[in-house]
Amino acid sequence: MLNRTLSVVATAVTLLAGAAPAAMAAEAGSGTTAFRTAVQAPDTARVTAAVLDLDRTGAEPAVYGDDTPYDTASIVKVDILAAMLLHARDHRRDLTARESAEAQVMIRNSDNTAATALWRAIGEAPGLTSANKRLGLTSTQGGPGGLWGLTRTTATDQIRLLGAIFGTGATPLDTASRNRIGTLMTEISTGQSWGVSAAADSGWALKNGWLMRTTTGRWDINSIGRVTNGGHRYLVAVLSNGNASMPDGVNLVERAVRTAVSETAAG
Template sequence: MPHAKTPTKSATGRRRRFALAGAGVLLASATALVSSGPLPAIPAAAVTAASRDAAVPPGSAAPVVPLNKARVTAAVLDLDGTGLRPTLYGDDTPYDTASIIKVDILAALLLQAQDAGRPLDATQGTLARAMIEHSDNAAANALWRQIGLAPGLEAANKRLGLTSTKGGPGFLWGLTRTTASDQIRLLRAVFGPGPTALDKTSRSAIRTLMTHIADDQSWGVSAAGSGWALKNGWLERTATGLWDINSIGQVTMNGHRYLVAVLSDGNTSMNDGISLVERTARTAVSAASAR
């Protein structure tokens, strides 16, 4: 699936940047979790500008007001609270996933490896890292095939507790349909304290990769707190020129950990969509924190 056009980058204070030394240590930890041995380095040619998702958020704490025909839905779950169900903001209707589906693809791949009683092999580990950290589409294509396309994804999701996610047709993984509440179910299987089909090593692998998103992609739900782990997705629709902009992950605010999923579509530009998603995430998490 071709990537959307990349907007012009602008320097913002909110963009997270890792010191090189620290990043090296953390990446070593991530690779150790994904397979039993160290992962080979990703060749530079394997993560090209054409195969990356990249965006820089504009930002303000303005009220959540979608532009034109854009729509947005958020779901928030306080992992350190007493509630077991997420709080929803907006209608919990299906949206196309774009690249947030890559977390679900990795979860399915890890479940299959667990069933076979083995870790991911070196090639799978390299593809997983490229797919999550750099949102590499070629890596996602390869792993989508390996999990068995939509049927493989849906079989894994049944075990993970998802109820409203339908895999994209054929090789179009980005056209998978999902809801904000289903994305919270996925995140809970990764970050939550309760029992899950994913074992401890698999959960740690996904968590670690989601904390090492490329600097130019550290927008979205990360605007709502600190200590974030996330995955974003974006897609310009060829028929309308409008944008799907989505973001899922975990953030910390006031000492509590929150799972956050914000899905939107109908945005007139990528930057408008990012701004909407970030404002929505901040508003939803702040409201949950005040409860």
């Protein structure tokens, strides 16, 4: 959670069912209609979901909604930790005891003080950008100065990040780093275990983000992670903004993830 409120205007727009990447246009095209109908985002809110079935050979991410940038709020903490682990490895060292403790509370409890310390340690936005080039993210821009929660990203970029952690392909993160991030994402504190977990019928690993805009009172609510459903493992990213309240946003995200995973499984 980003405890500090920020004076940034959140544009209120209607939910759009945009085109998926070209490789998935035929598969996701019909699904986006069902997604829009089932999710029923209010006129003040916008939501996008991206899903990748890790157990389907040759699968590409299916995108539901308009895959344009959203503010990350606290989901960026996963990216910060990945960047920190790359930074430490580049310097042929492990995280210090203090950095390790900060990483744990940053992911498990969404601690903002710890996130700020690690954000500075990686070199803030330029350091995040450098790490993301290696991780394959192409549409993520770090927040200005110390405002890591105003990092901008897309649902498909978050799938790329999750793929570097949970996927089976080549990644600059070593096995120990991947396991470290993945394990922390299964240890989220009880009050923060909502979001993509709504689509899981067994295991999940996640990180959520939530931020209220002071100028509008509207909420950014995001959730990313891996879920297991029907024996398949899915990487899922759901991003939303313009929610009237945090509970409304959580409900929207959970409707979106259930629908998107169901549509992807049926595709």
